[in-house]
Amino acid sequence: MNAPNEPYRPLLTQAARPSTFAVQAIDENGAVRETPIAGEHPLTLYVDSQEVVTLMTLGAAPEALAIGYLRNQRLLNCLEDIVAVQVDWEVDAVAVTTRNGLEDLAQRMQKRTQTTGCGQGTVFGDLMAEIDSIVLPQNATLHRTTLYALLESVRVHETIYKQAGAVHGCALATNEAGRSQILMFVEDVGRHNAVDAIAGQMWLDRIDGGDKVFYTTGRLTSEMVIKAAQMGIPFLVSRSGLTQMGHSIAEQVGITMIGRATNKHYLLFTGAERFRADA
Amino acid sequence: MNAPNEPYRPLLTQAARPSTFAVQAIDENGAVRETPIAGEHPLTLYVDSQEVVTLMTLGAAPEALAIGYLRNQRLLNCLEDIVAVQVDWEVDAVAVTTRNGLEDLAQRMQKRTQTTGCGQGTVFGDLMAEIDSIVLPQNATLHRTTLYALLESVRVHETIYKQAGAVHGCALATNEAGRSQILMFVEDVGRHNAVDAIAGQMWLDRIDGGDKVFYTTGRLTSEMVIKAAQMGIPFLVSRSGLTQMGHSIAEQVGITMIGRATNKHYLLFTGAERFRADA
Numbered sequence: 002m003n004a005p006n007e008p009y010r011p012l013l014t015q016a017a018r019p020s021t022f023a024v025q026a027i028d029e030n031g032a033v034r035e036t037p038i039a040g041e042h043p044l045t046l047y048v049d050s051q052e053v054v055t056l057m058t059l060g061a062a063p064e065a066l067a068i069g070y071l072r073n074q075r076l077l078n079c080l081e082d083i084v085a086v087q088v089d090w091e092v093d094a095v096a097v098t099t100r101n102g103l104e105d106l107a108q109r110m111q112k113r114t115q116t117t118g119c120g121q122g123t124v125f126g127d128l129m130a131e132i133d134s135i136v137l138p139q140n141a142t143l144h145r146t147t148l149y150a151l152l153e154s155v156r157v158h159e160t161i162y163k164q165a166g167a168v169h170g171c172a173l174a175t176n177e178a179g180r181s182q183i184l185m186f187v188e189d190v191g192r193h194n195a196v197d198a199i200a201g202q203m204w205l206d207r208i209d210g211g212d213k214v215f216y217t218t219g220r221l222t223s224e225m226v227i228k229a230a231q232m233g234i235p236f237l238v239s240r241s242g243l244t245q246m247g248h249s250i251a252e253q254v255g256i257t258m259i260g261r262a263t264n265k266h267y268l269l270f271t272g273a274e275r276f277r278a279d280a
Numbered sequence: 281m282n283a284p285n286e287p288y289r290p291l292l293t294q295a296a297r298p299s300t301f302a303v304q305a306i307d308e309n310g311a312v313r314e315t316p317i318a319g320e321h322p323l324t325l326y327v328d329s330q331e332v333v334t335l336m337t338l339g340a341a342p343e344a345l346a347i348g349y350l351r352n353q354r355l356l357n358c359l360e361d362i363v364a365v366q367v368d369w370e371v372d373a374v375a376v377t378t379r380n381g382l383e384d385l386a387q388r389m390q391k392r393t394q395t396t397g398c399g400q401g402t403v404f405g406d407l408m409a410e411i412d413s414i415v416l417p418q419n420a421t422l423h424r425t426t427l428y429a430l431l432e433s434v435r436v437h438e439t440i441y442k443q444a445g446a447v448h449g450c451a452l453a454t455n456e457a458g459r460s461q462i463l464m465f466v467e468d469v470g471r472h473n474a475v476d477a478i479a480g481q482m483w484l485d486r487i488d489g490g491d492k493v494f495y496t497t498g499r500l501t502s503e504m505v506i507k508a509a510q511m512g513i514p515f516l517v518s519r520s521g522l523t524q525m526g527h528s529i530a531e532q533v534g535i536t537m538i539g540r541a542t543n544k545h546y547l548l549f550t551g552a553e554r555f556r557a558d559a
Contacts, residue, residue: 022524026539026547029424031557036547041501041523057502057525145308166521166540167499190501190523220446222320222469223336242445244320244469245301246336260305261445268305268315278310 008207009081011068016088018042018060020188021165037165041190042090046070048097051106059161059168059189062198063088066189067095069201073228075131076103080204132227132254137235138211143176143257144277151181151214151238152262161188162218171195172216173203176236181214192219196228203232210234221247221260230254235275238262243270287486288360290347295367297321297339299467300444316444320469321369325349327376338440338447338468341477342367345468346374348480352507354410355382359483411506411533416514417490422455422536423556430460430493430517431541440467441497450474451495452482455515460493471498475507482511489513500526500539509533514554517541522549 021037028034045055046067053076058066064086071077077099084098151174161168169192175182185202189195196217203210210233217225221243227250229237237251238259248270251258257272269276300316307313324334325346332355337345343365350356356378363377430453440447448471454461464481468474475496482489489512496504500522506529508516516530517538527549530537536551548555 024524024527024549026549027552027557028548029544029546034547036549038521038527039523041525167501167523190499220469222446242317244318244446245303246320248303248317266308268307268313270303270305270315273306278306 010205011080011083012085012087013064013205014086014088016060016063016090018063018090020059020061020161039161039165039167039190043093044088045094046097047094048076048106049099049102050096051103053106056194057191058194060090061161061189062187062202063095065187065201065205066194066198067097067201068204069197069199071097072200072204073197073231076106132230132250135230135233135254137230137233137255139255141176141211141235142275142277143214143236144179144279146179147176147181147214148238148259148262148267149265150179151183151216152264152267154181154183155216155240156264158183158186160186169195169217169219171199171219173199173208173210173234174214174216176212176214184208184213192217193224193228195219196225200228200232214238217241220244221251221258223247223250226250226254226256226258230256235272238267289484290359290362291364291366292343292484293365293367295339295342295369297342297369299338299340299440318440318444318446318469322372323367324373325376326373327355328378328381329375330382335473336470337473339369340440340468341466341481342374344466344480344484345473345477346376346480347483348476348478350376351479351483352476352510411509411529414509414512414533416509416512416534418534418554420455420490420514421554421556422493422515423458423558425458426455426460426493427517427538427541427546428544429458430462430495431543431546433460433462434495434519435543437462437465439465448474448496448498450478450498452478452487452489452513453493453495455491455493463487463492471496472503472507474498475504479507479511493517496520499523500530500537502526502529505529505533505535505537509535514551517546 023035026036040059042060043055044058046053086097088095168188170188172183173185187195187198214236215229215234216238218240220241221239223246226247236257243260251271257275258270259267261268302314305315319338321339322334323337325332365376367374447467449467451462452464466474466477493515494508494513495517497519499520500518502525505526515536522539530550536554537549538546540547
């Protein structure tokens with residue numbers, strides 16, 4: 002139950018699964034090596050007892066993932082619509098109970114796009130239509146020193162990737178003068194799960210995207226750019242490259258997109274007017 | 281029209297799209313750099329005028345992708361069921377005409393799983409059930425020298441990845457004494473598109489998987505292992521890591537799975553009985 006003066010929070014389980022498991026492998030020298038590998042679990046999402054989708058996930062943040070999926074698919078409009086999010090790994094399911102139900106779930110589920118990225122389909126046509134209505138803060142700026150601070154924060158962050166590989170990571174970070182603090186870091190076997198889990202946690206923690214930077218280890222495809230824009234984050238940074246459609250959507254929505262960012266290297270692709278390269 | 285003694289081949293367009301496009305980016309020194317980026321295009325698949333799915337793809341092998349998607353989703357059982365595959369980028373669509381229609385498309389489309397990997401959902405429950413019926417050749421062996429030859433073939437292969445990044449590659453290669461020749465190499469912004477396109481081309485070219493090796497730059501998640509097994513390929517090699525479910529399905533289906541394979545390094549995870557490490 003929520004205290005009177007605290008912001009609303011749905012009932013949540015806390016059912017994170019272990020992220021890595023050890024298996025034995027034989028290396029090129031014939032030596033048996035105990036090797037950590039990343040978890041991967043099916044998680045079927047039910048909304049008010051109706052099956053919506055099965056996500057294959059690392060399971061590190063299943064409640065936030067479920068909430069963020071519903072947010073990013075535009076199936077729910079605000080956190081207050083959610084009464085409870087209950088994960089039960091015995092049956093690989095997450096049950097979301099809503100206050101008023103989902104109006105047009107059947108209709109929305111009919112037309113799905115299997116997207117480029119890892120993990121999830123999206124009601125792509127709807128999202129593209131929505132892009133035009135997104136307004137990112139024009140006055141936000143990102144200084145190069147802040148970018149470098151973010152890349153350093155990411156570099157030293159303890160990750161499942163360093164242990165086991167086979168996951169993508171996403172981070173939400175602050176954008177301060179010459180500093181960038183990682184507020185959330187989520188890894189998943191599907192990179193769209195990672196971004197969705199961050200979107201869910203941002204709802205739960207009432208975090209606005211406008212003064213933040215979004216970092217991902219993954220490629221900047223159309224869907225990644227759309228999701229960052231939906232979260233209202235003006236800066237999108239990736240260690241990897243980008244696609245043509247990711248680039249053109251970034252231009253359309255006016256996001257500042259930086260690729261190939263590692264150590265002191267980067268390529269600034271779009272939204273240069275918000276970037277400050279001064280020393 | 282097919283000549284009387286030639287194997288059957290459906291009518292096909294040849295509508296590959298350019299794989300890379302140049303955009304301008306500003307690097308850390310303030311220099312403007314013309315940078316190649318990978319294409320990404322929606323491609324909506326219609327079977328007998330019924331919409332099935334929209335795939336986000338590089339567009340390098342759209343006909344093989346459509347055929348392989350239908351094959352790997354078990355929506356069609358043999359190439360002879362397909363009359364024509366016609367890609368029209370004016371409307372971002374591929375139209376597949378079948379001989380007898382798809383029996384249970386509506387039913388199959390109801391239950392989709394958004395999978396871990398890049399790109400596509402799968403009727404996951406069905407596939408898992410089918411796994412038990414797959415028998416991979418028990419007598420096939422892979423010698424370490426052949427593995428090294430494959431990794432060298434991959435290393436020197438000209439790729440879109442080297443130019444533009446943001447794509448995953450899959451290769452089908454021969455398994456000969458100390459030699460491995462790449463028969464097909466497909467890259468895509470979604471790695472499941474790449475594996476599906478190879479499955480489609482294997483059907484078109486009547487290529488059996490039993491004496492081949494499948495290589496991917498991507499992670500070995502559950503779906504990748506299932507698809508390799510479906511194609512009847514006993515050896516699955518990846519430059520990347522693997523997930524727990526990928527590992528357990530590989531054990532179940534008896535595939536020989538090798539991860540972290542690059543240069544002279546590798547980790548042999550499952551199916552060691554088929555691998556010959558002798559010098």
